[in-house]
Amino acid sequence: MTSTSRPNDLRAELEKLTTEAFRPELAEIDRLSTLEIATIMNGEDASVPGAVARELPRIAAAVDAIAERMARGGRLLYAGAGTAGRLGVLDASECPPTFNTDPTQVVGLIAGGPPALVTSVEGAEDSAELARADLETLGLTADDTVVGVSASGRTPYAVGAVEYARGRGALTVGLACNPHSALAEAAEHGIEVVVGPELLTGSTRLKAGTAQKLVLNMLSTITMIRLGKTYGNLMVDVRASNDKLRARSRRIVALATGATDAEIESALTATDGEVKPAILTILANVDAPTATHLLKTANGHLRTALTAALD
Incomplete structure (x- = not known):
């Protein structure tokens, strides 16, 4: 294999993804007024809830399975790289103050560790072995749930986390934004919120990131409702720390x-x-x-x- 074969293979792989598709109708968006660009972006974002709605049965099934595991002492673990990893860490970090959970109950893992929250850690997302090592450090058990998060649905860190977790008997969920993804295929519960091409080609921090945030909101919030962390729509387990x-x-x-x-x-x-x-x-x-x-x-x-x- 030549030195250019792998980049060429990856390029061909990315070109097949809806989240990476080029939109010729937006090729001159930089020539529009600020208000026109904002209006287009707002219209794009408005399509995301509909894409999430199409996955609600699969989201609900995943929540019920997660809640069952957590009710017997299991943890909810998110694993992702880049924006997807940051969103997982964000969702996990908000559970203790909102639901009075122990910080170890809902955990976000990001490829490259804490430094990757604020800067790019080159190569970390390409390592399935790194995901395995991160989960081994946490002492993964069969009562735990691992949610791999990846817009492309092919990120080795997220896919590797799910494959390792499934091999250990843990519950697995794969959240992607492309159809027929390797991540959803690897997980027991595949959730594919297909939001289509981005405003900026390949910038999955946009619609794909919004979709992932909405789904993660559902996974954690509804799980906590099922676990009795609320009374009606009141956060009765809120931790009064300020x-x-x-x-x-x-x-x-x-x-x-x-x-x-x-x-x-x-x-x-x-x-x-x-x-x-x-x-x-x-x-x-x-x-x-x-x-x-x-x-x-x-x-x-x-x-x-x-x-x-x-x-």
């Missing part, structure tokens, strides 16, 4: 119970600021230790604990 979140905690208790400010302060003081047991003390008229016990028996599901308390 003044804004402490104010939000009081508001959540108020919305859930309709209690007075004094009752809310008393309940939150008794439960060391924990929203879920505070709500239960008010709605079920029980003390804080009883509320904590009821929630433990109900595996953290407030609605189930409330039903048990009122029966």
Whole structure:
């Protein structure tokens, strides 16, 4: 094989991807006014939710499988390179403050490690072995879920992570933005949100990145709903780590119970600021230790604990 064979092969491979397609109708976009370009971009972005909607049955199936694993102690692990990896790390990092999860429960892995969050780490995305090493470091188990994220659906790091995880018995999900992708094929649950060619040829931080963010929002948020991290649409497991979140905690208790400010302060003081047991003390008229016990028996599901308390 000549030194130019591999680049030529990769070029031919990329030319087959919808996310890499050239759009001749936009070849002179740089000559348009700023408002015209913004209008075109907005129209492009408006097509993304429809592409996600076509994958909702597969997204829902993946969520149910993820929640089942996490309910028995498994973790949710994202693996990707570049924009896809950064989005996974972002989604994972927002779970502790939003749902009071342990930082080890939802983890984002990016090819090249933390430095790759802010700068390109050359060659990292091309290494399936690196993905395997990253997952081995985490001590992957059969109760875990690995979500490979890649716009092209061919990134070796993401595909390698899924292949290794599946070989270890872990649940696997492949999120791509091209049809018939190697990533979706490698995973038990393939999700392919086909958003079409980008405004800027091959710039998958645009529609593809938006689509990935929407799907990751669903995977983590609905999984947490299934795990009892919410009460209705209230974030009752929110971690009050700053003044804004402490104010939000009081508001959540108020919305859930309709209690007075004094009752809310008393309940939150008794439960060391924990929203879920505070709500239960008010709605079920029980003390804080009883509320904590009821929630433990109900595996953290407030609605189930409330039903048990009122029966």
